[in-house]
Amino acid sequence: MKRQILYRVIPIAILGLTMQSCFVAKKYDRPEVIDEQYFRTDNISQDTLSMANVSWKELFSDDILKQYIDKALENNLDIRIALENMNAAQAYMQQGKWGYAPTLNLGTNYTHSVVSKNGPQGIMAGNTRVKTDLYDVTGQFSWELDVWGKIRSGKRASSASYLQSVAAHQTVKTQLISTVASTYFQLLALDQQKAITEQTIANREKSVETIEALKEAGQVNEVAVKQTQAQLYNAQALLVDINNSIKLTENTFSILLGDSPTEIERGKLAGQNINAELTIGVPYQLLSNRPDVRAAEYGLVNAFEMTNVARSNFYPSFRITANGGLQSLQFDDLFNTNSLFANIIGGLTQPLLNGRQIRTQHQVAQANQEKAYLNYKKSVLNASKEVSDALYNYESAKEKLVLKEQEYKSYQLATDYSEELLVQGLATYLDVLTARERALAAEIVYINTEVAQLNALVSLYRAVGGGVK
16 A cells, blocks of 8 residues: 555656756846946056955054944944844745745644534434544645745745845944944044134133233224124134034934943044055955945845746646544544554646736736846945045045145234234234134134045945945
């Protein structure tokens, strides 16, 4: 009897394995969306070295900043959310790896039934109430052959989804490093602006005393005194704005660290240095370093494989099912060999009419695949723009910094000269006021330009995919 069962099952299994040669799932090929012309910059070279390969721990020279980045990577809420998304995707990936495995369920049941006297069984029993007890221990086995590659495509889709979540986590990481560094530099710039403004206030308080003495000597009038006092009040108001900006920036920085708003310890702007050469590597390597580009491509792979799954639903499915166990009306006879029962079914199921569900699923999958492709291409274009923007911003800030330093020094000298000439009666007080305002504004702009240069380097580091290592 066992041989007869095998003779029936083996041909069906062989048929299913043979049909696997009719594999309908397509193979994924990376689309050609990388083109050097996307990168509007003169810095593209064939050198495979890239600042993306530099660890953020080596990139920044400020030990305090590195401690903050390390803390943010551990405590930031966006990082922790991305990590949980990755854990969920990993669970689905593990499930996808078991797609080839059969399902097996075991169960035990006790059934007590009482039939109606007026029912067929009751009438056949002479209008007596029949009571039965049924005991059974059963096992159910089911296995679907992956004839059309449906399971394989599902497995690859779940793997791509996991890798996409990993890349997304890395994207949040690179963005966080960039944001922490930029915010930290902004705090240092505000500190320096505050120090300059406080020194300016002290100088203008002395200027008020000087101009009042000149008024007593008859060299200037009350208008000059009031204008000098107005400049003092203007500097004091500027200090209020700077102090407020410092508090708000500290609050933002605290949230990045995963803390409640608090005061932030920090270094000096003059001591900041970016320890990396301005190299971005070849375009293909550049995009492979970008975690957001990798995440977009993994999204495309997932959508591509899900289209394969939807396509395979048009074809028949081959499934082998079996169940068996022990069944008896008497519990004492349950584990007797006579209580054994079993059956096995192997068959093909071809969908015919299902309310257009399969065709709709396939069309939706194709639309999702096209959206994923467009999103991938968009991420490539966005990457090229960010790299180009960062390079131009850095070069612009570098040139501007030299000019703004010369501008500030010139205004500072003009202020000193005008004050000396005023005392000697060779200049008007309007010249002094104008020189002072322009000197203060030029020095603040110089500081902002210095920070802009640092931020451009940080942006370039993130744009080329730095911060993952």
